Amino acid sequence: MSKVLITGGAGFIGSTLADRLIKNGDQVVIIDDLSMGDIENLPQSMNVTFYNESITKQAFMADLLITNNFDYIYLLAAIASVADSIERPIETHEVNQNANLNILETIRKEKLTPKKIVFSSSAAVYGNGPELPKKETSSIDPMSPYAIDKFATERFMVDYGKLYGLPTVCTRFFNVYGPKQNPKSPYSGVLSIVSDCLVKNDVFTLFGDGSQTRDYVYIDDVVDALLILATTSDAKWDVYNVATGQSISLIDVIGAYESASGEKLKVEKKEARLGDVQDSVADITKLRGLGYEPKVDVNTGLAKYWDALQEK
Template sequence: MSKVLVTGGAGFIGSNLVDQLVQDGDEVIVVDDLSMGLASNIPSSPKVTFYEHSITDHGFMKDLLLKEQFDYIYLLAAIASVADSVARPYETHQINQEANVFILETIRQNKLPVKKVLFTSSAAVYGNNPELPKHEDSTIDPLTPYAIDKFATERFVIDYGKLYNISTVAVRFFNVYGPRQNPKSPYSGVLSLITQCFKNNQVFSLFGDGEQTRDFIFIQDVLSALHLIMTNNQAVHDVYNVATGKQSSLRTIITDYQKVVGQPLQVKTITARAGDIKHSYADIAKLSQLGFTPQYTLLNGLTDYWISVKEDFLGEQE
């Protein structure tokens, strides 16, 4: 049994990770200020301790790290909205970078015996670089405070690891989808917005021709990738794309999802947004070398996602 810290553990990816860690028999401590996540996402288990707290509180975080002596640390807490980061750049920076560097510094100064620290970055760091697929060593072109902080923190995490002999690793998430994705979030994935439209019989606004492509990865495949990276001793002081290595157009997704739900989606076409990236997908050779193979096709993932949404919907009506 390991003792694990998950910052941002009440969010979409974080809470699914906490579920998995609990299933694996780990003791989990979650720190989340609930600005994006929901307390109801956190499993009620004697193995889970939840602190509703901001990771920017350095005193609190230092005390927690010294007291608990974690085996593994997952750094997921972030202002995840790109628009939010543009509106509040310094506040974003404090959460998305400074708070994480402080955690590394606390580990360094106190020589804490952490087995591995994993930081979650984003495909946003590639920006408008047209090269496809995106390799980990592709040109970086961060266009927003969100992307700048994600890339800078990646480098801090990797280089702190190298300089001070701390086992660290970073991942770049592509388009993750699945249960508990928050459609109210301004950074919400397009799949959670489409799901919301199906659920509430609303019209989906499609920007452009629908031929834009993304690399969509189901949450369970993400959890498998994180487990591999966290437990493989070779995966250290490096960054990994977490994706499927396949691109799907929005039109294909809508067609597949209509099959899953069994009803047509009402679509309203709107002019394409300026600055939107047309195509994006990952090269996952590096992750594959660790033994990763995505298990979920888009159709399988959408089916499981829709089942979870219907279950939640029925629960709300009871």
């Protein structure tokens, strides 16, 4: 049994990861301030300890890390909204970069011995660079404070790891979707907002013409990737794209979702938003080299997502 810390563990990705870890018999500690996460997402298990706290509380975090000396640490907590980071760059910077740096400092200074520290970054770091698919070596062009913080924290993770011998690794998530996404959050992925509109027969606001493409990756594949990166000793001091390697336009994914759900989406078009990326697809060769293979194509994933919403 491993002792695992998940920051942001009441969120969509963190809580789904926690579900899997509990099934594997691990002891899981979750910290989440519930600004974006939902307490209902948490696994109902004796093997989960939950703290309703912010990762910016330095003394609290240091005490938690020292007391537990975790085997695995997943750093998933973030203010994950590009728009929010543009409106509140300093506040989002505290969560998205400084808090993670303080965690690294505590591990270094206290000589803690995690087997792996996994930091979740984002495909947003690539920005609108013309090269497709995006390789981990593609040019970086962060177009928002959110993306700047994600990239800077990646560099801290990789270089701290090398300098101080900490087993760090970073993911760059592309467009993750699936059950437990929060459509009410302004930080939510587009497919959870589409889902909510389909369920409630509400109008979906389409920014731009719908031609923008994304690499949508189902949550179960993302959890597979996180576990591979955590448990593969060679995967350290490096960054890995987490995606499917396939892209689809927003208009086509809406069509696929309408087919999966048997519902028709009401759409209202608006101008494209500042800072939004036009096209995005990942090269996942590097992650495949560790044994990762996405199992859920977008049609299957949308059907699973819709079924889960109906059950709820």
